[in-house]
Amino acid sequence: MGTETDDNPADHRNTFQPSSEEIEHWMQKAFDMAKEALENGEVPVGCLMVYNNEVLGRGRNEVNETKNATRHAEMVALDHVLQWCHQENRNSKEVFKETVLYVTVEPCIMCAGALRLLNIPLVVYGCRNERFGGCGSVLNVPADELPRTGAPFKCISGFRSEEAVELLKLFYKQENPNAPKPKARKD
Amino acid sequence: MEPQCKRRKASESETVAWDVFPVLSDEQSQDAELLEAYAAPIINKKETSRLVKELASIYPLPGVQHIKRVRACKDSGSLNPLEVIVCLVRDVQPIPNNKDLSISALLPSDRVDISGLGKPFLVKVPAYPPLTRPQFEQASRHWPTSFHEDKRVTVALKGQLFTADQKAKMQKFMTAAVMAAKAGRALGMDAVGAVIVDPQTERVLATGHDCRGGANPLHHAVMVCIDLVARGQGGGAYKFDRYPTCQFSVPTSSPHQSRTVISPSVDLLGLDQAEQSWVPYICTGYDLYVTREPCVMCAMALVHSRIGRVFYGVASEDGALGTKYKIHTQKDLNHHFEVFKGVLEQECEELKQDGALIK
Numbered sequence: 097m098g099t100e101t102d103d104n105p106a107d108h109r110n111t112f113q114p115s116s117e118e119i120e121h122w123m124q125k126a127f128d129m130a131k132e133a134l135e136n137g138e139v140p141v142g143c144l145m146v147y148n149n150e151v152l153g154r155g156r157n158e159v160n161e162t163k164n165a166t167r168h169a170e171m172v173a174l175d176h177v178l179q180w181c182h183q184e185n186r187n188s189k190e191v192f193k194e195t196v197l198y199v200t201v202e203p204c205i206m207c208a209g210a211l212r213l214l215n216i217p218l219v220v221y222g223c224r225n226e227r228f229g230g231c232g233s234v235l236n237v238p239a240d241e242l243p244r245t246g247a248p249f250k251c252i253s254g255f256r257s258e259e260a261v262e263l264l265k266l267f268y269k270q271e272n273p274n275a276p277k278p279k280a281r282k283d
Numbered sequence: 284m285e286p287q288c289k290r291r292k293a294s295e296s297e298t299v300a301w302d303v304f305p306v307l308s309d310e311q312s313q314d315a316e317l318l319e320a321y322a323a324p325i326i327n328k329k330e331t332s333r334l335v336k337e338l339a340s341i342y343p344l345p346g347v348q349h350i351k352r353v354r355a356c357k358d359s360g361s362l363n364p365l366e367v368i369v370c371l372v373r374d375v376q377p378i379p380n381n382k383d384l385s386i387s388a389l390l391p392s393d394r395v396d397i398s399g400l401g402k403p404f405l406v407k408v409p410a411y412p413p414l415t416r417p418q419f420e421q422a423s424r425h426w427p428t429s430f431h432e433d434k435r436v437t438v439a440l441k442g443q444l445f446t447a448d449q450k451a452k453m454q455k456f457m458t459a460a461v462m463a464a465k466a467g468r469a470l471g472m473d474a475v476g477a478v479i480v481d482p483q484t485e486r487v488l489a490t491g492h493d494c495r496g497g498a499n500p501l502h503h504a505v506m507v508c509i510d511l512v513a514r515g516q517g518g519g520a521y522k523f524d525r526y527p528t529c530q531f532s533v534p535t536s537s538p539h540q541s542r543t544v545i546s547p548s549v550d551l552l553g554l555d556q557a558e559q560s561w562v563p564y565i566c567t568g569y570d571l572y573v574t575r576e577p578c579v580m581c582a583m584a585l586v587h588s589r590i591g592r593v594f595y596g597v598a599s600e601d602g603a604l605g606t607k608y609k610i611h612t613q614k615d616l617n618h619h620f621e622v623f624k625g626v627l628e629q630e631c632e633e634l635k636q637d638g639a640l641i642k
């Protein structure tokens with residue numbers, strides 16, 4: 097089980113808390129997704145946005161196809177939630193307030209900023225992201241004093257973190273860094 | 284409302300009514316940190332080199348090699364024109380009472396001929412080597428220190444890094460960002476505008492305004508511009524076609540034929556989602572002009588996109604390039620860039636005020 101960090105006692109949204117069975121269940125799905133990505137040669141990160149026991153967003157990294165370096169799995173998943181709200185004619189502000197992000201790797205600083213701007217109340221993640229992590233590793237965006245950047249959110253970190261790291265190691269091993277994928281280029 | 288004549292005047296004349304200053308790291312901008320030390324007058328000037336050698340063998344002052352061991356006495360009429368650092372206060376047992384402070388309390392008489400030194404006294408010395416001229420000047424008021432000056436930083440801190448010609452160009456680009464902000468505001472968005480420019484060709488590659496009032500609350504002006512640059516290079520995740528001011532242009536033959544760069548060797552535990560074998564570092568070498576300081580999401584998006592430089596008009600309350608964070612100088616991150624503020628400050632400030640009135 098993960099450990100809780102960064103509780104904001106003043107934050108009324110702390111009352112919003114999925115049960116440990118729910119957390120277990122959705123993180124299992126996130127890990128399944130990460131493994132599936134690995135099998136397809138993609139970055140093994142699983143990322144789910146769950147609202148009212150329903151998966152509204154499921155992101156995978158789309159940096160390469162969009163040539164947009166900000167298209168991290170979390171940003172893609174947030175867009176899915178927005179699309180769902182649009183289709184269902186729901187107020188996205190209300191939906192985000194009760195949507196949990198389950199992700200196998202700690203969100204980066206940018207994604208943490210985006211989650212906070214949208215008032216996501218809780219993020220459950222697997223391993224730390226030492227190089228870019230915005231939920232405690234490099235910066236602590238959910239807990240810092242940022243009155244104009246949405247609301248602080250809670251994190252449950254370290255959920256099956258060894259497994260999440262192992263998946264990434266496997267990915268980088270198969271993605272031999274000495275032999276980058278050849279790219280069609282006419283010099 | 285739009286002062287037509289004033290605008291024309293600004294573009295014609297070479298002088299501009301604003302100054303641009305660098306947003307430096309905390310280490311570069313903070314006040315010089317000080318340490319306490321014991322110094323003593325050198326009674327006979329001729330003994331200086333012997334005393335310095337002997338003191339250095341007993342108290343080598345590790346970690347504060349930047350401070351000069353000897354200084355000329357501030358009071359030029361003094362009997363003993365030279366003073367020397369004996370040791371740092373932290374190097375010796377605490378001496379609670381100033382009256383008990385004597386050379387023999389600081390030095391073993393068997394290793395130094397202490398008769399060469401006068402009565403010791405407390406001084407403050409800079410704890411770290413100064414990084415900027417203001418830090419150097421501040422530190423030097425306490426005790427002389429060596430300083431490896433970065434002339435570029437010194438000039439930048441005076442607001443003199445850019446020529447009048449360069450500033451005229453900066454004004455042109457920021458004016459485009461201000462116009463975009465106004466166009467966005469007319470559509471009910473926050474009055475924030477941005478442009479991304481290739482400084483080599485001086486071409487505007489993307490112009491965008493805040494679109495968060497539209498379908499996506501994360502469409503801050505910077506995020507819009509990053510996606511528009513991607514779009515101009517055959518990518519892009521969104522269509523901003525319904526916002527006529529949000530535009531991109533296809534870069535003309537740029538020195539980077541393909542802006543896709545091989546990432547540096549992949550760190551096994553790097554966990555960087557963006558750092559696969561081929562990553563589009565689409566903003567490498569480009570400049571961003573944005574009317575106000577970006578938020579934390581946008582600032583980190585600029586790191587991921589490998590922006591070259593950022594110029595903003597005014598700071599913002601939760602800004603992440605100077606106010607709340609300095610993402611561009613953040614130690615653990617793998618890309619750093621220069622940030623300048625103050626370009627067209629007045630016009631950018633007015634946009635902020637207008638926004639406040641609406642809310």
Ligand SMILES: [Zn+2]
Nearest residue numbers: 168203204207
């Ligand atoms: Zn991210």
Ligand SMILES: [Zn+2]
Nearest residue numbers: 503577578581
């Ligand atoms: Zn922003």
